[in-house]
Amino acid sequence: MSHGAAPPRRERVTGPRRTAGRSRRMSVPSEIDARTPLGEVYMQSLVRSQLRLAVGVVLLLACTLGALPLLFWAFPALTRLHVLGIPLPWFLLGFAAYPFLLVVGRFYVRRAERNERAFTDLVDPQ
Amino acid sequence: MIPIAGVVAVIVVTAATLAIGAFGLRVSRTTSDFYVASRSVGPVANASAIGGEYLSAASFLGVAGLILARGADSLWYPVGWTAGYLILLVFVAAPLRRSGAYTLPDFAHLRVESLPTRRAASVLVVLIGVLYLIPQFQGAGLTLRALTGAPSWVGAVVVAVVVLLNVVAGGMRSITLVQAFQYWLKLVALLLPISFFLVVWDGQGSPGTGRLRVTDWVEPLTGPHALYLTYSLILATFLGTMGLPHVVVRFYTNRDGRAARRTTVAVLGLLSCFYLLPPLYGVLGRVYAFDLVRDGRTDSVVLELPSRVIGGPLGDFFTALLGAGAFAAFLSTSSGLVVSVAGVVSQDLLSHLFDGVAAFRMAATLAATATLGLTLASSGLAVAHAVELAFAVAASTFCPLLLLGIWWRGLTAPGALAGLVAGGGLSSAAVTATMFGVSAHGWFGAVLTQPALVTVPLSFTVMVAGSLLTRAYLPRHLSQTMVRLHAPEHLSLDRGSYHPEKTTVRRRKRPSSAV
Numbered sequence: 001m002s003h004g005a006a007p008p009r010r011e012r013v014t015g016p017r018r019t020a021g022r023s024r025r026m027s028v029p030s031e032i033d034a035r036t037p038l039g040e041v042y043m044q045s046l047v048r049s050q051l052r053l054a055v056g057v058v059l060l061l062a063c064t065l066g067a068l069p070l071l072f073w074a075f076p077a078l079t080r081l082h083v084l085g086i087p088l089p090w091f092l093l094g095f096a097a098y099p100f101l102l103v104v105g106r107f108y109v110r111r112a113e114r115n116e117r118a119f120t121d122l123v124d125p126q
Numbered sequence: 127m128i129p130i131a132g133v134v135a136v137i138v139v140t141a142a143t144l145a146i147g148a149f150g151l152r153v154s155r156t157t158s159d160f161y162v163a164s165r166s167v168g169p170v171a172n173a174s175a176i177g178g179e180y181l182s183a184a185s186f187l188g189v190a191g192l193i194l195a196r197g198a199d200s201l202w203y204p205v206g207w208t209a210g211y212l213i214l215l216v217f218v219a220a221p222l223r224r225s226g227a228y229t230l231p232d233f234a235h236l237r238v239e240s241l242p243t244r245r246a247a248s249v250l251v252v253l254i255g256v257l258y259l260i261p262q263f264q265g266a267g268l269t270l271r272a273l274t275g276a277p278s279w280v281g282a283v284v285v286a287v288v289v290l291l292n293v294v295a296g297g298m299r300s301i302t303l304v305q306a307f308q309y310w311l312k313l314v315a316l317l318l319p320i321s322f323f324l325v326v327w328d329g330q331g332s333p334g335t336g337r338l339r340v341t342d343w344v345e346p347l348t349g350p351h352a353l354y355l356t357y358s359l360i361l362a363t364f365l366g367t368m369g370l371p372h373v374v375v376r377f378y379t380n381r382d383g384r385a386a387r388r389t390t391v392a393v394l395g396l397l398s399c400f401y402l403l404p405p406l407y408g409v410l411g412r413v414y415a416f417d418l419v420r421d422g423r424t425d426s427v428v429l430e431l432p433s434r435v436i437g438g439p440l441g442d443f444f445t446a447l448l449g450a451g452a453f454a455a456f457l458s459t460s461s462g463l464v465v466s467v468a469g470v471v472s473q474d475l476l477s478h479l480f481d482g483v484a485a486f487r488m489a490a491t492l493a494a495t496a497t498l499g500l501t502l503a504s505s506g507l508a509v510a511h512a513v514e515l516a517f518a519v520a521a522s523t524f525c526p527l528l529l530l531g532i533w534w535r536g537l538t539a540p541g542a543l544a545g546l547v548a549g550g551g552l553s554s555a556a557v558t559a560t561m562f563g564v565s566a567h568g569w570f571g572a573v574l575t576q577p578a579l580v581t582v583p584l585s586f587t588v589m590v591a592g593s594l595l596t597r598a599y600l601p602r603h604l605s606q607t608m609v610r611l612h613a614p615e616h617l618s619l620d621r622g623s624y625h626p627e628k629t630t631v632r633r634r635k636r637p638s639s640a641v
Contacts, residue, residue, distance in 0.1 A: 098398035
């Protein structure tokens with residue numbers, strides 16, 4: 001990747017550095033726009049946090065709803081259990097699955113928006 | 127049964143659909159209106175419209191029919207169609223909205239920056255759209271026959287004509303209003319009768335429970351290859367939703383990525399309410415309309431129940447109400463599909479011949495008439511299964527394109543194209559064979575009827591391997607595209623200059639009023 005494409009950096013030549021930790025010379029948005037390594041790291045952190053969350057939700061789904069056919073296949077006795085007078089598979093798939101999906105969806109939206117807020121705070125602290 | 131009630135119901139729904147469409151006509155004048163209603167749609171109306179568009183003949187009639195015929199294993203259809211929205215929510219909703227793409231080919235074009243891949247996506251949109259439209263038209267024929275005794279082709283023709291009038295006249299804006307209305311109509315049309323039926327059944331001392339205790343109906347996984355078929359169905363429905371053309375085009379009507387997520391959760395809620403009902407019709411059908419299984423007419427169980435359970439004027443009223451709901455289902459899903467297929471065809475195939483609106487109208491007419499012909503030629507598969515086959519093709523093509531395109535920087539144009547061709551070719555071959563009556567035995571037969579468990583992993587593998595082998599073809603604006611897909615809109619970042627209306631195959635001539 002060429003750094004030649006980046007806009008010329010503004011260098012302050014007079015005056016002592018006021019705070020020890022302040023070495024950043026470009027704002028985060030311009031780091032991202034210029035595709036500097038630091039900018040790419042910022043973007044990757046957002047994408048990774050969102051991907052981790054999404055994969056987590058899918059794993060949860062796979063281990064619960066997705067595992068049901070295997071469970072019913074491996075332990076047929078389960079399918080003869082009754083909940084509220086309804087056979088267990090019918091209770092789980094005909095009713096319980098829906099509120100479960102809705103709760104997982106709401107949880108996801110809250111976490112995804114939190115990830116975005118964290119990214120926003122990082123990029124644009126105002 | 128008195129046909130009058132049924133005829134009146136169909137006429138009322140049709141007239142209401144056209145009236146709301148005409149109301150919307152006054153506000154839809156520009157090309158953008160036709161595609162995406164210019165994003166002036168509120169979140170509740172939008173969620174209802176998505177629900178109304180998504181709940182098709184398969185949901186309204188087909189699920190109950192399959193549950194009546196096959197029992198517990200069919201419960202996965204509605205669960206999968208709901209869970210598909212959850213997968214769509216977590217992987218696709220916000221990035222797809224942020225991409226600014228109107229259609230799936232737009233998305234492909236934005237992400238891999240290649241015209242051949244865009245064209246392959248366009249062909250697949252048409253294929254999936256038509257596969258999905260066939261059972262809608264077929265369901266309409268079946269409903270009109272149950273209500274009035276008219277031959278099946280009449281209903282198919284009626285739906286095709288009404289949808290065309292509506293789409294050609296008003297485009298997406300009117301469709302949004304129509305569909306929001308139709309979600310609620312469908313919910314009430316199922317809810318009201320089933321409440322009465324359950325009370326009546328209980329009052330009669332719950333007769334017929336013997337038929338509900340038959341082992342290979344009440345217990346899951348009893349048929350041959352049941353585990354494979356169930357997981358294949360799960361994969362197709364969970365992953366196919368995100369690749370349906372009429373679902374994707376809806377996301378553009380959200381204000382931003384955050385709104386897209388919230389709308390999707392609202393849709394999850396609306397679908398969850400609705401899908402509690404069809405299985406109850408299937409169960410009561412087992413008690414009151416068991417002969418439909420013998421006659422192979424299980425798809426009409428929802429329409430037959432009122433006359434079997436109650437009869438008399440109240441039964442006729444419920445039959446009419448259910449017929450109205452069913453017609454709302456065909457009209458809304460078919461409209462959404464025709465709009466999205468026509469959008470893609472006009473943009474990618476006809477835009478150099480006609481101006482925007484004329485191309486769109488021409489494409490809509492083509493899509494509807496071609497489907498009508500295919501419907502009359504198809505072999506009359508169970509409606510819910512036919513719809514699920516369209517999901518299988520979507521899951522084998524657009525699902526890998528969207529997931530890899532959004533979350534993996536490594537996807538290249540040749541890789542994407544190879545995956546679309548491999549997954550799309552194999553799955554649509556299997557699906558077409560099944561839909562037009564080819565059947566096989568043993569494992570091969572099982573794979574033909576539910577191809578997703580084979581074709582989805584295959585398509586992912588081809589896309590990843592193809593991309594790794596062609597790393598030189600990484601798109602030039604990849605970094606900006608990733609920023610565009612993932613960064614919240616309020617941050618001022620460089621998202622590239624892509625705009626779907628400016629980067630079509632050839633610049634479209636648009637009416638001067640378009641902004």
